[in-house]
Amino acid sequence: MENIQFDLMAVLPELTVLCMAMFILLADLFLKPKNKIVIYGLAQFTLFAAAYFTVGTHTPAVGYAFSGMFVDDTLSDVLKLMILLGTSVMFVYTRQYMQLRNMFRGEYYALVLFSVLGMMIMVSGQSMLTIYIGLELLSLCLYSLVALDRDSAKSSEAAMKYFVLGALASGMLLYGMSMIYGMTGSLNLAEITSVLQESSPNNPVLILGLVFIVAGLAFKFGAVPFQMWVPDVYQGAPTSITMLIGSVPKFAAFAIAIRLLAQGLQPLTADWQEMLLIMAVLSITIGNITAIAQTNLKRMLAYSTISHIGFLLFGLMSGSLNGFASSLFYISAYVLMTLAGFGMILLLSRKGFEAEHLDDLKGLNQRSPWTAFLMLITMFSMAGVPPTIGFYAKFTVLQAALQAGYIWAVVFAVLMAVIGAFYYLRVVKLMYFDAPQDSLAISAPYDMKFILSINAVALLALGLMPQTLMNICGAAIGRSLQ
């Protein structure tokens, strides 16, 4: 009895999200269209309640629940908080956008909350089965969210593509897991580690299983050579959904990468390091070079994401606590930048007009200097120019990779960063050096403008004072991985 109580306490945040998501789905049926704003309030309340419980039940120690299938450690708490916070910010940014496009409905909020639930389960997964269930919950919600604008052919196409490729990747991941299970006889990550440490890890079936797992992870991250879906889905999905796909799920992907590779398959580190190295270098190269040719802002950000993932992998592949912490720092910075970048697209969009072309940014400095300044910070942060947080993100992963001895890969990465800087600079050029094409005033709700300002200025402020975030990332990794 006590055990069940303990188990339920451990999943209190998840339970909150689950119950509220179902409640929202029901409540939606009984609300008149003009009262739909209540749903928005409920969704925000859910996120805050879950965050409150996450903080409230936090302990520095590592706790296991449900016979070791679920773990509650600092890493999972930190990641859950970041996921909840990021989703909340996303809700603020997308409210008006969804209202103007007739997508402000209960199922949007319910689906997003279910996907948040999926992410939270992934983050806490200690068994391959838990991880897989969380991942599928997240993926299925995202597939349907992409198709939320059901009259748009582009969205449906993107959703179809996403679904087919996503299902394939899930299949690969599951296949890899089954091989590992076959070789070790356990689904529990801790048990897998101890079995692997005793037996010789040079078993071909094991390596094959690892390859499939890494491939599945790479797909979820959007790393080369499994990046094909990223640009199409980013461009085809409604911008608010693109923002969701591009931001918080990366935390969950990071979490399962840590759980599977750094915890479960830790004895195979030397093998997955090489795989990640190849993917990292390819992602940085292809992401940065292809981004130059884009004229669509969303598509450009998609390729920019691919290159960011490459940098993230640099931290992971170092295989040290320092490297994992730097990757966590990178992903946090990346999500902040992505939220700001897509927030800006949403800010400039109006009813019947999507500000998704690069040319839509022309002369922004004359239309609204403050908005242009916020975008300027975001772009320089993405390019990794100090004093923004993007610089420290690149700095931390590169120093971890250098410590692990990948000196030439690091030199290559910084050369690619110069190429990357070009297309971010081009955005700044459009905003500051060109004449505006569009003179309509920018209309957005005050709360959105306010949060977006804080979001972008935080990129600068955290760049001047990065220590706190570094401490959080260091503690999350240090306390959870031994």
Place this chain on the structure above:
Amino acid sequence: MLHLNILNHHVLSVAIWLPILAGIVVLLLGSDNKAAFTRWLALAGSLAAFFATLPLYTKYDFSKGAFQFEEMVQWIPSFNINYHLGVDGIAVPLILLTSFTTVIVVIAAWEVITKNIAQYMAAFLIMSGLMIGVFSALDGILYYVFWEAMLIPMFLVIGIWGGVNRVYATIKFFLYTLLGSLLMLVAFIFLFHKTGSFEVTDYYQLPLSLNEQILIFMAFFMAFAVKIPMWPVHTWLPDAHVEAPTGGSVVLAAIMLKLGGYSFLRFAMPIAPDAAHYLSGFMITLSLIAIVYIALVALVQKDMKKLIAYSSISHMGFVTLGFFIFSQLGLEGAIVQMISHGFISAAMFLCVGVLYDRMHSRQIADYGGVVNTMPIFAAFMVLFAMANSGLPGTSGFVGEFMVILAAVKYNFWVAFLAATTLIFGAAYTLWMVKRVFYGDVANPKVAELKDLNRREFLILAVLALMVIGFGVYPKLITDFTHVSAMQWLDHMAISKLPVAGL
């Protein structure tokens, strides 16, 4: 009393953050509707920032060569990164030059800039603080942050207020500099993993094998050679200079180029002294190519700004030459040359700006006989041209002469090639002056030119005083540099190679 305390103990912090703060205030309060207010506000900010740097002169201890005015606060303990500031006799004159030039730039923009005035003034004020930060940072990452952050305002200045081809020029400027700096960052990270800190002084003590030193030196070289700029990575400079507004050209030539030179002395050479000796032949060759070849390139330019830009590259060749012959005279000559070039190039670009504001052309062929309509201006221009070609009595002579003297001791032929600049420099500068100022008035627009107004006269007069002042009494600079240069050379003479058998 508390505020006085802050001024006394945090001279460098105030020097860095006051202009940045002033820039933010100008950005917030100023606008094109309140143009006059914005300008006066910016002037007040730049003057305050200039006065804030004066304690560096009055309170400097000339008998010591070590770092002074040091400040040290933990910044990012995870990576042992500190907010560590400090200056020696090499940095102080450059900091004073920076804050002085900012005042000049603000005044020079007075009636010229009419679009986005607040942003323009703020960009220069913020840039000034960041550049002083570069000159005073003693922590690798702090230095790197200032170094990179400075690119952002300059990028905007060239791109927003520049000429026709500004976008190409400014993106080229940014990417060139970024490429070099990122390699420098890799070098810093490498050194961090060796020593566990980003303290420059720790790096000075770190023994390194020759291979490591060469790699580190080359990484720094990529960053600084682009900035100085040295042949063959100089091509961004003529583009950037030509397209930049006058203020941008002035700051680029007077200060940004010096950042490269200064950084060689602070980082590349003392961290890797054996590599610096090992590669000195290579560096001297590059310097001589810059001095001779670029001077010839300057000779054939049709655009006045481009000509001065090439002349800058050629003069900066003297600076690197002075560094790499490793003698007290050469080193001090190089530093004097940096300061002197700061004033002369600023003055030359301002003179071109004076003409451009009236005629909207920088082509030499469009002018001729300007002396007839602008006699006072012509007098100034001739003075600065003489200084640029190294006439004794002007500051341009002192540095070049010291470097050439030192070079004679090092190798006669090196000195011989370097000395050709006295001929080529005179040739391209004076030939330009002849074509622009003398001869018949061919262009009817030239006949309508008005001479300097009071504002322009004031700026040029102050700069002329400086050029003559430092030419007659260069001791003002060498007082600062003497002891520091001696210590620097002592440090460079000690090998950092691990002793064999240990």
